[in-house]
Amino acid sequence: MRDESHLLPNGRVLRYTFRERLMHWVAGLSYLYLLITGLAFWSPWLFGLTAITGGPTMSRVLHPWVGVIFFLGTVWMYGVWSSQMRESPRDKAWWHAIRHYIRNEDDQVPDEERFNPGQKLLFWGFFWCGIVLLLTGVILWIPEWIPWSLRFLRLIAVIVHPIAALLTIALFIIHVYMGTAVERGAFSSIVRGDVSRKWAQRFHRAWYEQVVGESPKQK
């Protein structure tokens, strides 16, 4: 099942379409703003970060609106990617080999599909945390409109919102590290869309074989 559309004229492989890149960066850049302003509100040590996000008051004003953009980006990603993010039968073996994956002993890691199980975890983690952050964020957006009798909503929101945010930060640190430092070429693939054949074989062999239809040389 050779899929010519993924093979570019220059011999490289199309990994992310323009639409996928755009939606990734709608979510990615809005997340960056939310992260910086959120950290500023999180700790007095980081409050000075508001100097680069529009000042303290504007950061508070913009954070919820950017949060809405981030959420819409997440929903968009759900629409496009969720079917490819479902757990597949081979994922279990990958998780069993996670130790080898971490230690870069990738010859002992099962072939990876378009998205490996770690990426799926990232996707679903951000998706579910995004929903929790939206629900609690709406309450934190308008605390003065939450009547005293519904005060428990605010009290839940102030603790759940940062917990969900911290979970996304854990995912975010690993995501950025993997995408920039560990898998060289991954960052440019989410910017320009293409990867080399070697890259595709090396990191997503099952996907490569599916879209380019080439049998692996040998393992």
Place this chain on the structure above:
Amino acid sequence: MSQANLEVRRISGHASTVPGVGLKRDLEVAKLVDTTTCIGCKACEVACMEWNGLTYSDTTFQNSYQTMPETTFNFWNLIKFNEYEPEDGGNMMLLMRKDQCMHCEEPGCLIACPSDGAIVQYANGIVDFQQDECIGCGYCITGCPFNIPKMSPKSQKVFKCTLCVDRVSEGLEPACIKACPTGCLHFGTKDEMKELGETRAKQLREQSGFAHAGVYDPSGVGGTHVLYVLHDATNPEAYGGLPRNPHVPWTVWLWKKPLKWIGNLAMIGGVLGVFVHYLRFGPKTIEEDHEVPNQGEKP
């Protein structure tokens, strides 16, 4: 609203030392509100509006003498009127309690506030909002156990009773105290007010038949700088929802103390962790560095 020349004890959202701490010899001050001698005249409400130059807004009919349901961003001093029928079948009582910021020793608003210097606690116990540093997040509204901080819809800044910090720092009593015609409002050091309140409560217990009379100075928030003498200190809720055991909400505490440190350590640990991982394992290399040329298909 005025930093005046008081010593600052604590400020919100602040990373390092508090300027001026330990410099002055301020006494802790307190208001004492004797609800048993309040006649509900609302002179304190008017004096508060006048001294602080607050704008007027419509009052609402509450089926009682009460001016409005709760304090607002431009109405910081509200007498709450509550009809109360004692369970022992005694006469119906009209309870009147002057509601305002309690100026807690452990202020939930200040603990919740993320903005550097937006909420200040002075060494004399006054907790004051600095609106020019306020970012309008409303965390103080969530942190307060007394439902006091209120957001101005126009400026998106939060306002509340200042305990007339501008007057107190000049050696004057708060405006509400000055206006009270019955002398049910007192102002002085916290120790004096506590003593005066206890004396009055004892009098109520021994001479007026209020067996449970007492002083409201809730320990859950470390005590307050507004004290009440209540006919029945065992039932503060009867006085327009005065909480029996107010405290900084536990989720706010959890968020600002343990979660903050766990989160900070986890974030620093995460960044250091991936850095050390890179030192140890480095990138995932691709065996052949050179690009594979087109296999057959020429562009």
